[in-house]
Amino acid sequence: MAGTLVLLTLAAAACDDGGSSGASGGGAEETLTIYSGREEEYVEGLFEDFENAEGIDLEVRYGDSAELAATLAEEGEASPADVFFSQDAGSLGAVAGAGLFAEIDEEVLGSIDERFRSPENLWVGTSGRARVAAYNTEALAAEDMPDSVLDFAEPEWEGRIGFPPTNSSFQAFVAALILLEGEDTATEFLEGLVANEPLLYEDNEATLRAVADGEVEVGLVNHYYLYEVAAEEGDIPVANHFFDGGDPGALVNAAGVGILATTDGPDVARRFVEYVTGEPGQTYFPEATHEYPVAEGFNAPEDLPPLDDIEAPEVDLSDLGGTLEPALELMAEVGLL
Amino acid sequence: MTSAPLGRGRSAGAVARLRGLGPRRPPLALRLSGLAVAALMVVPLVYLVVRAWGGDSGSWELILRGRTVWLALRSAGLAAAVTAGAVALGVPLAWLTTRTDLPGRRAFAVAAALPLVIPSYIGAFAILSALGPRGMLQEMLEGPLGVERLPDISGFFGAWLALMLFTYPYVFLTVAAGIRGLDPSFEDAGRALGRSPWGVFRKITLPLLKPSIAAGGLLVALYTLHDFGAVSLMRFSVFTQAIYLQYRGSFDRTPAAILSLMLAALAVGVLVLEQSARGRARYYRSGSGSKKPLGRLELGRWKLPAVLFCSAVAGVALVLPLSVIGFWLLRGLAAGAPQVAWSAAGASVLVSAAGATVAVGAALPVALLAARHPGPGSVVTERLAYSGYALPGIVVALAFVFMTTSAVPWLYQSLPLVVLAYVVLFLPQAAEPLRAALLQVGPRIEEAGRALGRSRRTVFVRLVAPLAARGALAGAALVFLTAMKELPATLLLRPTGFETLATRVWTGATAGLYSNAAVPAALLIAISTVPLYLVARRVEAEAGGGRP
Numbered sequence: 001m002a003g004t005l006v007l008l009t010l011a012a013a014a015c016d017d018g019g020s021s022g023a024s025g026g027g028a029e030e031t032l033t034i035y036s037g038r039e040e041e042y043v044e045g046l047f048e049d050f051e052n053a054e055g056i057d058l059e060v061r062y063g064d065s066a067e068l069a070a071t072l073a074e075e076g077e078a079s080p081a082d083v084f085f086s087q088d089a090g091s092l093g094a095v096a097g098a099g100l101f102a103e104i105d106e107e108v109l110g111s112i113d114e115r116f117r118s119p120e121n122l123w124v125g126t127s128g129r130a131r132v133a134a135y136n137t138e139a140l141a142a143e144d145m146p147d148s149v150l151d152f153a154e155p156e157w158e159g160r161i162g163f164p165p166t167n168s169s170f171q172a173f174v175a176a177l178i179l180l181e182g183e184d185t186a187t188e189f190l191e192g193l194v195a196n197e198p199l200l201y202e203d204n205e206a207t208l209r210a211v212a213d214g215e216v217e218v219g220l221v222n223h224y225y226l227y228e229v230a231a232e233e234g235d236i237p238v239a240n241h242f243f244d245g246g247d248p249g250a251l252v253n254a255a256g257v258g259i260l261a262t263t264d265g266p267d268v269a270r271r272f273v274e275y276v277t278g279e280p281g282q283t284y285f286p287e288a289t290h291e292y293p294v295a296e297g298f299n300a301p302e303d304l305p306p307l308d309d310i311e312a313p314e315v316d317l318s319d320l321g322g323t324l325e326p327a328l329e330l331m332a333e334v335g336l337l
Numbered sequence: 338m339t340s341a342p343l344g345r346g347r348s349a350g351a352v353a354r355l356r357g358l359g360p361r362r363p364p365l366a367l368r369l370s371g372l373a374v375a376a377l378m379v380v381p382l383v384y385l386v387v388r389a390w391g392g393d394s395g396s397w398e399l400i401l402r403g404r405t406v407w408l409a410l411r412s413a414g415l416a417a418a419v420t421a422g423a424v425a426l427g428v429p430l431a432w433l434t435t436r437t438d439l440p441g442r443r444a445f446a447v448a449a450a451l452p453l454v455i456p457s458y459i460g461a462f463a464i465l466s467a468l469g470p471r472g473m474l475q476e477m478l479e480g481p482l483g484v485e486r487l488p489d490i491s492g493f494f495g496a497w498l499a500l501m502l503f504t505y506p507y508v509f510l511t512v513a514a515g516i517r518g519l520d521p522s523f524e525d526a527g528r529a530l531g532r533s534p535w536g537v538f539r540k541i542t543l544p545l546l547k548p549s550i551a552a553g554g555l556l557v558a559l560y561t562l563h564d565f566g567a568v569s570l571m572r573f574s575v576f577t578q579a580i581y582l583q584y585r586g587s588f589d590r591t592p593a594a595i596l597s598l599m600l601a602a603l604a605v606g607v608l609v610l611e612q613s614a615r616g617r618a619r620y621y622r623s624g625s626g627s628k629k630p631l632g633r634l635e636l637g638r639w640k641l642p643a644v645l646f647c648s649a650v651a652g653v654a655l656v657l658p659l660s661v662i663g664f665w666l667l668r669g670l671a672a673g674a675p676q677v678a679w680s681a682a683g684a685s686v687l688v689s690a691a692g693a694t695v696a697v698g699a700a701l702p703v704a705l706l707a708a709r710h711p712g713p714g715s716v717v718t719e720r721l722a723y724s725g726y727a728l729p730g731i732v733v734a735l736a737f738v739f740m741t742t743s744a745v746p747w748l749y750q751s752l753p754l755v756v757l758a759y760v761v762l763f764l765p766q767a768a769e770p771l772r773a774a775l776l777q778v779g780p781r782i783e784e785a786g787r788a789l790g791r792s793r794r795t796v797f798v799r800l801v802a803p804l805a806a807r808g809a810l811a812g813a814a815l816v817f818l819t820a821m822k823e824l825p826a827t828l829l830l831r832p833t834g835f836e837t838l839a840t841r842v843w844t845g846a847t848a849g850l851y852s853n854a855a856v857p858a859a860l861l862i863a864i865s866t867v868p869l870y871l872v873a874r875r876v877e878a879e880a881g882g883g884r885p
Contacts, residue, residue, distance in 0.1 A: 033833065040844050041853075053368060059833045064583045067731060071829055073590065074735050078742035080750065080833075158485070168585075199470060200491075202462065202570065215471050246518035271509065325586035332574055332582065 031057040034082050035072065037065025037087040038255055046197055046284045050275050056268055065091040065168070072260070073098050082263040083272055088168055089125070089254050090175075093321035096122040101258040102266065108274050116254040116294040125254030125317075126276045127285035128292035130223045130310055131173050132240040133249065134208055139217045145241040149249025150185075152218070153192025162199040162207050164217035165336040169204065169222050169253065176315045177248045177326040183326065190334045200336070205229060212236040220249075221224050223304065224290035244311045252312040253320070254294060360512035364793060365709040370702040371714075375721045376697070378761055381728055382601065382721070384736035388594030405596070409603060412576040415496060415568075416561040416607065422501035423557040424648055426549060432538070433643050435516045437634045445512070445647045447869050452654035453506040453815070456822040456842070458566035459858065461499040463658035465491065465570065466691025495571035502654040503567070504560050508553030511770050513606065514811040515549025516542075518777040518804075534634050548776045552769035555611045558814075559604055559765065560726045576600050577729050584731065597732045604727030608720055662858050669852025678841045678857045682864060685837040688752060688827075689820035692759030692812040693767070699760050700767035700812060707768075708775035722768060725761035730825030731734025733762055739832055750832050758826040759832065763819050767812035775801070814868045821865055838864075 028328050036043060040062050044074055052104050063071070063097030065087040072095055079100075086092045095101055101122040109117055109124055133145060133152075146152065152161055164170055177186045199216050201207040207219040207231050214237075223240050243249040257276060259269045275281060282293040286301040293300070293307075300306045331337045363371070432437045434446040452460070467473045470486045478484040486862030490498070504781050510734040523545060527537040538658050565577045576596065583593035666848055703722045706715035725733055737758050741749040778801055786796035831840070 061833045062840075063828050067825070067829065069588060070590060070731075070735055071738050072739040073588075075742045078746055078749070091588070097588070098487055165572075171585075199703070200572070311524035321588065324588075325582070328582045332578070335572065335574075337569070337572065337574065337578065337582070 029267050030055075030265065031059055032082050032265060032272055033059045033061070033102065034083045034085055034272070035061050035063065035081045036067045036085040037063060037068050037091060038085055042289050043085070045288055046276065046281060049280060049284070050272065053280070054271055054275065056271070066094075066226055069094045072100055075311060076100075077262055079260055079262050081260050082265055082269045083257055083259055085126075085255075085276075086123075087254065087255055088319035089123075090168070090172060090321035090324050092118070092123040092256050092258055093318050095258060096120070096318075097321075100261055102261040102263065104259060104273060105270065108270065108277065110275055111295040111297070113294050113296065115252070116256070116317065118258075119316075123256050123258035124273065124277055125256040125287065125294040126281055128252050128254050128294050128307060129169070130242065130307075130312070131169070131249055131251045131253075132213050132221060132223045134221050134226055134238050134240055135217045136211050136214055136217050137237045138240050139214060140269045142239070143217075147244070148247045149220070149243055150181075150189050150247075152220075153189045153196065155196065157218070158196045160217040161193070161196060161220070162201055162210050162218070163220035164201045164203050164207050165331060167203055170220065171324060171327055171331070172253055172320055173220070173248065173251050174331060175320050175323040176251045176313060178327055179319060179323050180248050182315050183330070186327075187330060187334070190330060190336065194334050194336065208238065212238050215292070227290040227301075227303075242305060242310055246311055246313045248313050250310055250312050251315060251323070252292070252307070252310060252315060255291075297308055344725060350709060358876055363706055363715075367702055367710075368714070371706050371718045374478065374699045374703055374764075375494045375718045377757065378722045378725055378764065380740050381725055381733045381736040381759065382598075384739050385594045385598050385601070385732070387739075388590050391591055406601075408574060408576045408579050409599065411574065412562055413602075413603065413606075415493070415500070418497050419500045419504065419561045420554045420558045420670045422497065423505035423508045424554055426501065426505040428512055428543075428546070428550060428555060430505075430647060430650065431509050431512035431516060432542075433647060435513055436542075437636050437643070439636060439643055439647065440639075440640070441644075445651070447866065448651040448655055449509050449647070450506045450869045451862070452503050452658075453510075454821060454862050454869075455655075455658045456566065456824070456839070456858075457499065457503050457564055458570055459662070459842075460503045460658050461495070461567040461570040463661040464495065464499050464502075464653075466661055467657055471740070476639060478849045491571045492573050492576055496568045496573035496575075496800075499567040499571060500561050500564060502650075503866055504557045505650075507556040507560070507766070508550065510811050510815060511553035511773060512549045513554070514548045514771055514807055514881055515552075515771050515777070517807055519545055548773045549613050549770075552773045555607065556769055558607045558611075559723065560717060562600060562604055562607070562727050563729050565729055576603070579729065580729055580732065590735070593732070597728055600729075601724050601727055603847065604724060605720055607727075608723055612716075629876055659862070661853050662862070665852050665855035666859060669855050676856070677779075678836070678838060678860060681836040681838050681857060682860050685821055685839065685861065686864060688755050688759070689817045691752075691756045692763070692820040693817040695756055696760045696764055696767040696816045697771070697809050697813045700764055700771050701809075703764070704768045704771040704775055704808075708772050709780070716800075719768075723765045726763065726765045730762060730823065733758060734826040734829040737761075737826070752832060752835070754830050755827060757833075758830050759816065759820045759823065762823065762826060763816045766815040766819060767809075770811040771805060771808040774805045774811075778804040812873075817868050818865050821861055824854075 009321055016284060034047075040060075044060075050056065050136050061068075063083075068084065069086070069091040072081060075081070084092070084101075086095075096118055098290050104118055104272060106121065109121055112124055116128060117123065125302045131149075135145060135147065146154075147176040151157075174186065174190070177189065199210065201210060201219075204221045204225045205228065207221050208225040209210055210216050211219040212229060212233065223242075226236075226238055226240055229238075234321075257273055259266065259273060277295055279298075282298040286293055286299070290301050290304070292304070328337065430445075430449045432448060432565070434442045435780050453814045465472065468487070468490050469475075472487065475484055475487045478487075518719060519542070523541050524537050527541040532540060563577060565581060568575050568583075569578060580593050580596045580600070583589060583596065700722075703719055707719050736748070737754060741754060754849055782800050782804070783796050787793065791799070822839050824843055827840060828843070831837075838857040841857035842854045842861065845852075845857070
């Protein structure tokens with residue numbers, strides 16, 4: 001009994017707290033509801049800039065991109081969301097495929113590289129990220145790196161590589177590999193990789209830290225984690241290796257946004273999309289997250305090779321989502337998931 | 338509680354109705370409230386049936402192939418192994434901390450329950466960082482022995498170890514509550530008949546604790562079935578993984594729904610097993626129950642092994658994950674003081690306490706029906722009530738998204754909805770200890786009360802409720818602790834901008850900023866010790882003979 005009373009007292013005490021923080025967001029300002037699969041850490045600065053610049057109040061629900069896509073599908077007509085901001089093109093493609101996105105004006109999209117937007121103008125990229133092999137510069141030199149990511153399945157790399165199999169960027173890479181080289185090659189590659197007893201990490205950052213510590217010599221990650229870890233740790237003996245010649249290991253993927261067809265503020269939603277694909281967004285991402293801008297006329301972060309110099313494989317990002325399922329099944333079969 | 342005036346006579350009819358007790362028809366109010374709870378619990382199942390119905394034949398093919406069956410077998414095997422391990426840890430710990438002169442038993446009682454508050458992915462992560470191929474243990478061995486790499490513990494062993502270490506408290510808490518409800522006269526009788534202390538424990542105490550052990554074991558088995566965090570970190574493919582791969586890989590909710598229904602069927606299988614294990618035996622006291630304190634056994638030369646056992650469990654299940662969090666905390670402090678999430682802490686306590694309270698309220702009719710009016714209706718109500726617990730959080734969350742947006746949009750993304758989801762997800766945690774406690778309250782007590790002319794309601798409030806309170810308290814504590822760390826349903830159903838400690842941990846961890854996750858994780862564990870301490874103190878006070 002006493003315990004229940006204590007619980008209720010605690011609940012009452014917490015009520016005040018929860019109540020006051022929940023009551024924000026009133027006033028006559030226009031509001032826009034965003035479902036964001038991108039982490040708070042990486043976008044809240046941009047969102048604040050937008051609120052200040054446009055006088056629009058943003059209500060942001062953070063979550064996992066794939067789970068938010070499923071939520072949008074369940075909500076259907078009743079969705080309170082105006083904009084979906086996704087970590088990857090796969091989730092955007094799923095929402096587009098369910099017919100939940102409204103078409104975005106050609107004017108807004110005009111400046112965006114065609115590789116990074118939906119052919120039907122249903123979603124648009126906001127930033128690009130390249131797959132790389134990050135290597136420990138104390139253990140390896142640039143010329144030690146193989147020509148293709150597929151070479152990491154060779155026995156000489158046994159015990160020297162690490163990667164995060166549960167990470168969606170790695171999974172998108174496997175999907176691209178299936179699209180480009182076929183399922184047999186992908187299976188052979190993954191089996192070879194597993195035979196090399198790789199060290200598996202829970203995410204990109206942990207992988208990169210392991211490369212920096214020399215726990216593994218090479219990590220298969222996205223390009224910007226090097227800068228993120230360096231920002232926290234200072235100088236680290238790690239360099240990014242970009243594969244050439246349209247190798248699957250050089251896949252460039254995009255994060256992006258789409259406007260929900262059910263939005264009650266299409267104009268405000270459009271202003272948001274303009275903001276993140278226009279100058280403010282395209283200068284924010286290179287600086288804050290070390291990602292590539294996707295609109296024409298904006299420069300890559302200084303210490304990175306320009307996006308045009310990366311010989312990325314020819315993959316339609318809209319197709320990537322549809323190949324994710326066989327990719328995940330394959331990974332589960334070889335024991336990576 | 339003051340006693341009501343006696344002597345207000347009841348008609349002869351009231352007494353006559355008491356004759357022929359036994360399995361009687363439950364009162365209308367109980368049946369109605371049981372029905373209401375069942376209706377809430379059926380939400381995820383209705384949703385899954387709606388989704389599964391819309392599927393084409395391709396989705397069904399997916400279900401029927403070998404890999405799905407294989408995954409179901411792996412899930413069942415893991416659940417069995419984890420349950421056995423959790424019983425092997427939880428029962429001795431409960432007995433040692435309540436019935437013996439173990440030094441530091443109060444601290445050990447809190448420590449034994451505390452792993453419950455550690456989210457399974459943090460726990461699995463800690464085990465991997467310590468025992469992984471290049472973990473802390475390997476580092477220690479590398480210097481003197483030159484060990485460069487340890488065998489990989491991930492897979493079945495790692496998943497089993499992590500799940501056992503972070504779920505055995507379910508057994509510990511329900512069994513500790515069960516021990517509190519024991520009538521010492523049974524043991525006295527055993528001793529009088531010349532049994533050794535070990536013989537008394539084995540032949541008398543243990544059989545009397547069967548309902549509590551079964552209750553805790555059931556919670557562990559169902560938890561293992563629905564867990565995703567630990568198995569995915571340990572890379573042991575089970576059924577939940579197939580469900581997640583469908584959501585992530587195909588973005589198609591139909592196969593995920595069909596697989597989830599199969600998981601619910603697997604859970605029903607576990608329930609049937611538990612019921613047959615529990616049997617039809619009666620566990621209540623025959624008399625009014627003695628207020629005599631339960632005796633404490635002197636451990637003697639077993640004292641050292643007992644302390645070592647309790648310390649070893651606390652070391653791996655508690656100190657290890659706490660050190661990992663501590664390490665993150667230090668790294669965060671080195672990089673600049675992280676913000677303390679006080680408002681998120683308040684929010685966590687608010688929704689978790691509300692969830693615990695409502696879950697106990699909802700569990701009451703379910704447990705009463707199961708314990709007092711066994712019959713087909715009660716069985717169906719109970720099975721339904723337990724189905725939500727066997728489903729992964731994401732499935733229940735999406736069910737609520739679908740049901741509320743299409744039927745009660747004003748409820749969508751509100752705090753009451755989060756609380757309702759907690760009730761659906763965790764009801765068995767409240768119902769199991771409650772039922773175990775009710776099974777220990779003999780129906781004769783009620784009969785006596787009613788023979789004295791009291792209404793069913795009065796008898797319940799005055800006689801049954803106080804005796805069942807310890808079960809309710811244990812249940813509330815379990816739900817509170819589990820709700821504190823709940824993530825998938827909280828993320829999807831919360832009001833926009835509403836942050837709990839668990840969502841803060843998630844925010845930090847997904848950004849790879851473990852140092853940012855450390856403060857809310859540490860706060861989560863610190864806050865959770867309060868209800869645990871209260872429960873443990875009650876164990877101590879009652880088992881020690883003093884009244885609280």
